[in-house]
Amino acid sequence: MSDTTDKLEGTKRDAHIVNSAIKRFLAYYVDPAHPLDYAVLVSGPWGSGKTHLIKNFLTGTSAKPLYVSLYGMTSVTQIEDEFYRQLHPVLSHPGMKLAGAVSKGLLKAAFKIDLNSDGKDDGTISPSLPELDLRTGLDDPRGRLLVFDDLERCRIPVSEVLGFVNAYVEHEKLKAIIVANETKVMEGDETYLEIKEKLIGQTLEVLPETQAAFASFLTLISDQRTRDFLEEHADVVLAVHAEGGRGNLRTLKHAMWDFEKLSRHFEKRHWDKSPSMTKALRGVLATSMERRAGKMVEADLERLVGNTFSRIFHKEASAKTTAADEIDDRYKQIDFDDIVISVGVLAGMLFRGDVDGDAIRASLDASSDFLQPEEQPLWHRAHHTFYGDDDEADIVAAQVEHAFASGSVKARGQLMHLFGIRLWFSTLGLIDRNRQQVVDEGLAYIAKLEDAGEIAEIDRSSFDRDNSFFQTRVIDETTPEYRTLADAYSEASNRVLRSKYLTIAHELIRRLPCEPDEVLLDMVVNNVRSAPYFDQPILAALPPEYFVKCVLGWPPKIQSQALNILHGRHELRHGDMLTSERAWVTRVDDLLTAALPAQRPMSRERLRAAIARKLTPLRPTSDTSAVGP
DSSP states (O other): OOHHHHHHHHHHHHHHHHHHHHHHHHHHHHOTTSOOOSEEEEEOOTTSSHHHHHHHHHHTOOOEEEEEEOTTOOSHHHHHHHHHHHHSHHHHSHHHHHTOOOOGGGOOSOEEEOSSSSSSOOEEEOSSOOOOOTTTTOSSGGGEEEEEEOGGGOSSOHHHHHHHHHIIIIISOOEEEEEEOHHHHHHHOTTHHHHHHHHEEEEEEOOOOHHHHHHHHHTTOOOHHHHHHHHHTHHHHHHHHHHHSTTOHHHHHHHHHHHHHHHTTOOHHHHTOHHHHHHHHHHHHHHHHHHHTTOOOHHHHHHHTTOHHHHHHHHHHHOOOOHHHHHHHHOTTOOTTOOSSOHHHHHHHHHHOOOOHHHHHHHHHTSTTTSOGGGSOHHHHHHGGGGSOHHHHHHHHHHHHHHHHHTOOOSHHHHHHHHHHHHHHHHHTSSSOOHHHHHHHHHHHHHHHHHTTOOOOOOTTSOOOSSEETTEEOTTTTSHHHHHHHHHHHHHHHHHHHHTHHHHHHHHHHHTTTOHHHHHHHHSOOSSSOOTTTTSOGGGGSOHHHHHHHHHHSOHHHHHHHHHHHHHHHTTOOTTTTHHHHHHHHHHHHHHHHHGGGSOHHHHHHHHHHIIIIIGGGSSSSOOTTTOO
């Protein structure tokens, strides 16, 4: 039996023993034969099972509880109202609860109520409401038990809530159980401990009974294959939760659900490789728990999965530990470079709720667990030489040099990975090149691709980064040498784009009369989607005379939209990116103004007003005399 298994078994036993002792003490406390004049605090971290334990205990006791969650309450009056609803069957009827909270102060006159639409009166509310007596309906008033849950989530000052509880405990001789995450209560109120000493006579700390919770959560998994797999690998699930669950059973439940979201799309060929599915299970559980604990944002996930090298180099260079480093250290049993599921699939599910079956299966099929070695891309095999022997590293290094010398690598992502790998191999001495030679050869490689027309145009419709491709960060991404190569490729790509400006501009002009809104979204920053040309002076490639001729020939609404686009592009002044187009806009303004006298009266006035509103404010000088008042 492993140390982890021994620890888990010990934790299970300890939790059961401790929680059983809590129930025994609570049974003693609520017994009317014991006239105790203090409240009991049941504490534990969020999701540790406090509320479940209390509700389970209450079902087996003869005590007459009034249970209230303090979550979000802003005044003790709300607590009294909740007690009142529970004490009076009419007001606690589900029909009344659906109608919203009912305050005693709103009941102005007696009236009859038909709650279930059966034509019969279910009760009468009197305008003369009695004072709140929590002993209502009891033969022995000592049998009344008050339960206050979620104290730390209450918006009433803690001192006021505890004073309210104390009034019932000290003066009415009732018993009270307070359920809270005491650590959070203390963080929110410096006077808590002093007040606690006067009211709370016993504090009980709940331990999460993970194994029992896991068995319960299994029943919530609807996909039979997933449920069977989780049951077969219960030790894996519990071990991951022990490392990162922070005692929160809710995170375990949601992590199991997150795994099911993905696993219901696995095919038989995937399930047949149980060790691979176990790696996927560990990775999904850990990242889900970190996300739900608020300890991981999407950028952390991208640094964590498949990027051990990058993090090691960054840590050595900066002497700083990132959130991804801390997560990696927390889960000793997980290799986040080998969890089968890609970071893109995980990020989509955890941060955007995107569960795409095709993408999930493709992610698995592209992993080293399902690809044959000869099917894996060269950059991927080079990355994994870190885990191989020296002979394998020599073979892969030779393959990298052959691919580079032959010029066979064309795709931007693969090429940028090879640039980073060659810099790394140079540092290690795996190739006979120093780092400056690697840079010089990389620049020559980019120039050759550009001459051959094989530089890829960077997709400007999505957020592009030049240090991460295929959900994997480039090795050596932060070094000046890599930045030189990445910037050189970006500049070459921009030159390719600029060479297409005239063609793109003509296409936009062609589309504008039919798709004015889509053209606007392509050219102006907006909240709908990315605008691929918002910072590219594309229109300056057109002769301004040609653009003005098009405007004058368009219907009034399209004329207006065209000038709106110009105004939207230039009103925010995106640095100097559109400088060359601003002079073009001024020339368009002049040409349109000169064309006004030849227009018919209504068209002339409409166009004059549009020029005044949309173009004249963009002029580099304050001279607006050409347009008139």
